[in-house]
Amino acid sequence: GSSTGGVEALHAVLSAFPRDCPPTVIVQHVNARFAPSIAQSLDQACPPRVLIAEPDMPLRPGHVYLAPGDDRHLTVSGTSSGFHARLRPGQPISGHMPSVDALFLSVAEKVGAAAAGILLTGMGSDGAQGLLAMHRAGALTIAQDEATCTVFGMPRAAIALGAAGVVAPLTSIPAQIFRMAA
Numbered sequence: 001g002s003s004t005g006g007v008e009a010l011h012a013v014l015s016a017f018p019r020d021c022p023p024t025v026i027v028q029h030v031n032a033r034f035a036p037s038i039a040q041s042l043d044q045a046c047p048p049r050v051l052i053a054e055p056d057m058p059l060r061p062g063h064v065y066l067a068p069g070d071d072r073h074l075t076v077s078g079t080s081s082g083f084h085a086r087l088r089p090g091q092p093i094s095g096h097m098p099s100v101d102a103l104f105l106s107v108a109e110k111v112g113a114a115a116a117g118i119l120l121t122g123m124g125s126d127g128a129q130g131l132l133a134m135h136r137a138g139a140l141t142i143a144q145d146e147a148t149c150t151v152f153g154m155p156r157a158a159i160a161l162g163a164a165g166v167v168a169p170l171t172s173i174p175a176q177i178f179r180m181a182a
Contacts, residue, residue, distance in 0.1 A: 001026070001027045001104065001118070001127040001130075001131075002028050002100075002121060003028070003029040003096075003124070003151070004121060004153075005120075005122070005149065006122055007038055007041075009120040009144065009150075009170055010042060011046075012171065013118070013173050014050065015045055015046050016175075017047055017048050017064070018048070019047040020048075020061055020062045021048045021061065021064070023060055023065070024065065025053065025059065025067075025074065025107070026067065027098045027099065027103045027127075028066060028069075029096055030069045032071065033069075035052055035067070039051055039052050048063060048064050049063045050064040051064070051066070053065040053067055053068060053074050053085040053087065054068075054085065055087045056085070058082060058084055059082075065085055067098040069098065070097060070098075071097065072087040072089055072098060073089075073090055073097065073102035074102070074103050075106035076106045080114065083110065083111065093126070094126035099126055100119070100127030100154070101128075102130070104117050105129070105133050107130075107134060107139070108130065108133035108134040108137040108139065111137075112137040113139055114139075115140070116141070116142065117140070117141045118141075118142045119144065119163075119164070120144045120149075120154070120170075121144055121154070122151055122153055123153040124154060124157070125153065125157035127154050127158060128158040128160075128161050128163055131143070131163040132162070132163035134163075135165060140165060140176075141158075141163055141165045142168055142173055143158045144169070144170055145167050145168060147169060148169045148170040
């Protein structure tokens with residue numbers, strides 16, 4: 001999850017992902033009209049395929065799914081035999097639609113300890129409660145450190161809750177994920 005400064009942070013993290021990365025789902029706070037160009041830019045710069053999440057889209061290895069923005073929350077449904085993207089209407093959560101908290105809470109419930117949650121730069125506290133739920137479910141949880149954030153709000157809120165198992169600079173986050181997954 002990310003917000004202010006997040007597009008650049010996503011470029012830095014995803015460019016270090018392997019082509020066959022686990023299915024990856026992202027909420028970046030953005031107006032829906034900008035989401036397709038962000039997905040296209042990330043797709044051109046990163047080894048895995050990056051695309052806009054669609055309703056009931058199967059989540060596959062080697063793919064990164066970006067929330068389409070504005071009017072629906074992106075969540076994960078399914079079981080370990082197959083997860084899917086869900087786009088659901090609702091009220092803003094933590095002041096946002098889509099909300100990082102909505103995504104992370106669904107991942108904590110559906111994926112549990114087999115997941116990794118990363119909270120990157122951004123204003124406010126969206127994602128902190130969801131990252132805490134992921135942490136409690138046994139998932140690897142990472143917050144970007146203050147020195148490399150554009151705005152340290154979201155990671156700071158997660159760290160204050162004890163939700164971040166790891167606090168790391170932006171450039172070392174991919175290594176943290178894949179070292180733990182190995």
